[in-house]
Amino acid sequence: MALNIVVCLKQIPNPDLQFQIAPDGKDIRRDALNYKINGADEYALEEAVRLKEKYGGRVVALSLGPKRVDQVLREALAKGADEAVRIAHEDSGTYDVGTVARLLAATVRTLPHDLVLTGVQSDDQGSSATGGLIAGLVGLPHASVVTRVDVKDRILEVATELEGGLQRVYAIPLPALLTIQFGANTPRYAPLPAIMRAARQPIREIAPASVSLPYAFGVRGLSPPIAKGHAEIVTGSVEDQAKKFAQLLREKGFVRR
Amino acid sequence: MSGDILIVAEHLEGRLAPSTFEVVSLGRALAAASGGVVRVALFGQGVRALAEALAKLGVEVLLVEDVALAEYTGDGYVLAVRGLLESAKPRLLLAAHTAQGYDLAPGLAGALDLPLVTNAVGVRLDGSRLVVTRRLLNEKVQAEIEIASDRMIVGTVRPGSVKAASPAPGGIVVPTKVSIDASRVRMRFARIERPTVQDIDLAAADVIVSAGRGIQKKENLPLIEEFAKAVGGVVGASRPLTDMDWLPKTRQVGQSGKTVHPKLYVACGISGAMQHVAGMKDAGLIVAINTDPSAPIFEVAHVGFVADVLKLLPATLKELTG
Ligand SMILES: Cc1cc2nc3c(=O)[nH]c(=O)nc-3n(C[C@H](O)[C@H](O)[C@H](O)COP(=O)(O)OP(=O)(O)OC[C@H]3O[C@@H](n4cnc5c(N)ncnc54)[C@H](O)[C@@H]3O)c2cc1C
Ligand SMILES: Nc1ncnc2c1ncn2[C@@H]1O[C@H](COP(=O)(O)O)[C@@H](O)[C@H]1O
Numbered sequence: 001m002a003l004n005i006v007v008c009l010k011q012i013p014n015p016d017l018q019f020q021i022a023p024d025g026k027d028i029r030r031d032a033l034n035y036k037i038n039g040a041d042e043y044a045l046e047e048a049v050r051l052k053e054k055y056g057g058r059v060v061a062l063s064l065g066p067k068r069v070d071q072v073l074r075e076a077l078a079k080g081a082d083e084a085v086r087i088a089h090e091d092s093g094t095y096d097v098g099t100v101a102r103l104l105a106a107t108v109r110t111l112p113h114d115l116v117l118t119g120v121q122s123d124d125q126g127s128s129a130t131g132g133l134i135a136g137l138v139g140l141p142h143a144s145v146v147t148r149v150d151v152k153d154r155i156l157e158v159a160t161e162l163e164g165g166l167q168r169v170y171a172i173p174l175p176a177l178l179t180i181q182f183g184a185n186t187p188r189y190a191p192l193p194a195i196m197r198a199a200r201q202p203i204r205e206i207a208p209a210s211v212s213l214p215y216a217f218g219v220r221g222l223s224p225p226i227a228k229g230h231a232e233i234v235t236g237s238v239e240d241q242a243k244k245f246a247q248l249l250r251e252k253g254f255v256r257r
Numbered sequence: 258m259s260g261d262i263l264i265v266a267e268h269l270e271g272r273l274a275p276s277t278f279e280v281v282s283l284g285r286a287l288a289a290a291s292g293g294v295v296r297v298a299l300f301g302q303g304v305r306a307l308a309e310a311l312a313k314l315g316v317e318v319l320l321v322e323d324v325a326l327a328e329y330t331g332d333g334y335v336l337a338v339r340g341l342l343e344s345a346k347p348r349l350l351l352a353a354h355t356a357q358g359y360d361l362a363p364g365l366a367g368a369l370d371l372p373l374v375t376n377a378v379g380v381r382l383d384g385s386r387l388v389v390t391r392r393l394l395n396e397k398v399q400a401e402i403e404i405a406s407d408r409m410i411v412g413t414v415r416p417g418s419v420k421a422a423s424p425a426p427g428g429i430v431v432p433t434k435v436s437i438d439a440s441r442v443r444m445r446f447a448r449i450e451r452p453t454v455q456d457i458d459l460a461a462a463d464v465i466v467s468a469g470r471g472i473q474k475k476e477n478l479p480l481i482e483e484f485a486k487a488v489g490g491v492v493g494a495s496r497p498l499t500d501m502d503w504l505p506k507t508r509q510v511g512q513s514g515k516t517v518h519p520k521l522y523v524a525c526g527i528s529g530a531m532q533h534v535a536g537m538k539d540a541g542l543i544v545a546i547n548t549d550p551s552a553p554i555f556e557v558a559h560v561g562f563v564a565d566v567l568k569l570l571p572a573t574l575k576e577l578t579g
Contacts, residue, residue, distance in 0.1 A: 015395040015528075018551045028398060095402060098366070098373055105367075124394050128354070129363040129375045132331075136367015141332055141443040144360035159450065161513055162269070162356050165506070167450040170330070173443055183500030215372035215406035225392060225399040225553070231545065231561035241562050242572035245544070248560060252542060254464060254488045254521055255577055 001154065003057035003174075004112040007048040007081070008104055008131070010038040011065055011072045012124040025221040037072045040119025044180040046187040047149060048117050049080035055151060058082045060111055064089050064103055070203050077198035078190035084203045085111070096217040097125065101133035106209035108138055115156075116177040120145050131179035142177040143170055147184045260293025263347040263409075265338065266318075267357050268299070268307055269329075270449070275421065276353030280414050281314050282422035283380060284351055291382050293348065300337045302327040308430045315425025319433045326437065328446035329357055331364045333437065338365055340435030347409055349387065351380075354413035366411040372404050373411045378418040387412070395528055396553035417535060456507035457491055464490025464521045467510055467537070468498055471526015471547060471566055475503045481525060484570045487577055488521065495527045511536035525566045529554025546570075 013019070013033045020029040037045075048059045061076035063069045064087040073084035087103055094100055108116055116138075118131035128144070135142035147167065148159040154174045159167040161181055190198070234244050249255045262284045267274035277297075284295040296317045299308045308320040319341060325333050338350070350365070352358035354376045366373035379390030386403045387410050393400050404410055459465065466485035468478065478492070485492045492508060499509040510517055512532040522540035527533060529545070529552055537543070538557050545558035546566045555561040562569055 013394065015397075016549070018549065019394055019397050021398070028394070095400065097363075097375065101363070101367070126391075126393065127375045128359040129366075129373060132360060132363025133367040133373065136335075136364045137370075139368075142360070142364060143331070143444065145356045157447065160356065160360075163274075163512055164516070165452045165509075165514060166269075168329070169447040169450060171445045171447055182496065213372075214370050214408050215404050215410070217372075218403045220388065220401040220403055222393075222398055222400050225396060225556070231555045231558040233550070233555065233561045233563060235563050238564060238568045238572050241564050241569055242576045245562065245569065245573045246576035248544070249488060249573075249577070252521070254490075 001055050001151070003051055003055050003114045003151070005048045005052060005057060005059045006108055006111050006113045006116045007044050007059060007061055007076070008116070008118040008134070009041045009045060009061055009063045009072050009076055010119070010122050011035045011063065011069045012038045012122055015123045021222045021224070026219045028222065035068060035071070037075060038119055038122045038124075040121060040180060040182055042187040043182055043184045044117040044119045045076055045079060045081070046185045047180050050185060051115070051149065051151065052080070057114070060085060062104065062107060062111070063087070064100060066090055073203050074198045074201075075190065077201050078194040079188060084201070086203055086205050087208050088205050089208050094125065095219050097127040097129045097133065098213060098215070098217065099211065101130045102137060102211040102213070103208050104130065105134045105137040106211060107206065108134060114174045116140065116175075118177070118179050120179045120181045128179070131177055135177040138177075140175055140177045141172050142179070143172060144179045145181045146178045147181050149178065259346060259348060260288065260291030261345065261347040262288045262293060262295045263341070263345070263350045264295065264297045265334070265350065265352045265361065266297050266299045266307070266311060267353060267355060268301065268304065271307070273307055273310060274353060274355060276355055276358075276416040277311075278314070278421035279416060279419040280351050280353050281311070281316060283414055283419045285316070285422060287349065287380065287382060291348065296345070296347070298338070298341055300326040300334055305430070312428030312430050313424045314422045315428045318428065318430045320430050321433050321435050323435070323437050325439045325442050330442055330444045330446060331360050332442040332444055334361050335365050335368050336437045336441060337435055339369065340437065341433070342409070350409055350411045352413050354415045358413045362411050362413045371408050371411050372406045374402065374404055375413040377412055377414050380412060380414065392531070395530060396556075397551055415531060417538070452506060454505055454507050456505050459491065459493055459508060459510065459515045460517055462491045462517070463519050464488050465493045465510070465517055465519045465540075466490050466523040466525065467493035467495065467527060468525050469495040469527030470497045473567065477567060478503060480567065480570055484523075484574060487574055488523070490519070490521065493517070495533050524554050524558065525570070527554055528552050529557060
């Protein structure tokens, strides 16, 4: 039962950075950013490769973005993807999840797919919507926040995570789409020879399909978040901070001395 | 198009999700602004009592009961919404941004080719446009976006961003027949699984010192434990640490872990993602230690130390014992 798997991988700005807003107020400043693979997508990729190793088949890594995104696709090739496809697309417009999902869906339709995987959410846009949208557009059943996947006779058994630690288990016939949750597996490291091989492998670049949107979308503006609460911020030398911290703990009665 | 708003209620094992009450409150405000009516769709089987509880919020509850809706499936709920839309044309459909809400909303928007915006922390109407506030990049940037469409817009609202609706008069339950072709529900619910591990009950602790990815290495956990002991507390964690098995799953604070209300919560190297904050924002005193002054944890903290936790904790321990 070989599986054709498509896994959607997103490259995002490293979220540990601090961000500045671009002069036009419509995007962040992109000149001094570094990029990485979206956290959840590492688990989606690992799940794809594991399923292929178990049942046979092929994994196609798919990403939408500018040239720099090839970095993520090479990483995927080094970790076991068989083919990499990049939909050439500039950054603007990625604020609209509907555009992103329609462009990805147009390509998914052209690729053989028993199973499509995405991450649960992207850590830059945080929509948790691309996967479900692709499923709805392409006409696949889907499940979200998946922590466990088994396949038997072309039926998936998946555990999905709910709030508070509960899991809901479903049986879903292939073809289907799943959004994979952090911690679903332990992503592997790519061995050096595979990294070297991946560096020479071609990445198929395709032009974005023309999609028609049933709406008009616009970014009104970006701003620093308006803080709801205001922490009393303690700066200074570590020694001074430690004194203040100890004093606070004593005042509030959490330590006796 | 009408200014009506349709809300999809969420429930599990005979209980309504608290987030549904928040969405109702937002829906009420938006409908008041646009001169429309709020309706809450409740899908299930044998859930009349839940419908009545919702009607106490002063809204019209469309109760759709069907065996195919006994348990949530994306397919079943999309078919049910589709059925409701045959006789009504709301301007906006809202659900909470929960595991179920962000399963349903995009699936629906994709299947019916509708505009979608998710994880909103603010929603308002500006003429014919829907204006939505969202948080980006680990909560560090706020974006205001707008959508205009002659079709129903689908949206999800982040839990905790609106105050829950309080009771109001005038509510009514309207049993509504929707024919659902069960053969079009492709997925089958199997069961609910619960965690079984035995450990301390984090939810009962008065003092919690939680470690996040900022502690860098598993080898630094004993420092967190030592500090927790010094302040009479227990050790909790953000999700990445339990995912990596540094600590058992029972120690995870947040949306998919424990919700805690300690008197003191110390967040050590935790960025403050919404899923973590959901589990600890109501602690009595929140102290956050983070090297990044723009970390969103400082938004919920009462006291914030911009510091390397691996230096600040040992120095504070010295102050306390020395
Ligand atoms: C469906 C879903 C459910 C989830 N449920 C949960 C949940 O229940 N609980 C949960 O916690 N998360 C949950 N998450 C994950 C959540 O989105 C975040 O990824 C997670 O909370 C981040 O953990 P963190 O803050 O430890 O790590 P990071 O976000 O990586 O933050 C580390 C922080 O440490 C700081 N730092 C680095 N070095 C130091 C140092 N030396 N001293 C001090 N600070 C330092 C950094 O500035 C940074 O702010 C969930 C995600 C999804 C998609
Ligand atoms: N530009 C993109 N290229 C490839 N996959 C993407 C892209 N944007 C989003 N995805 C996928 O969709 C998931 C959810 O993203 P989001 O809906 O933005 O939270 C991500 O984890 C990725 O798997």
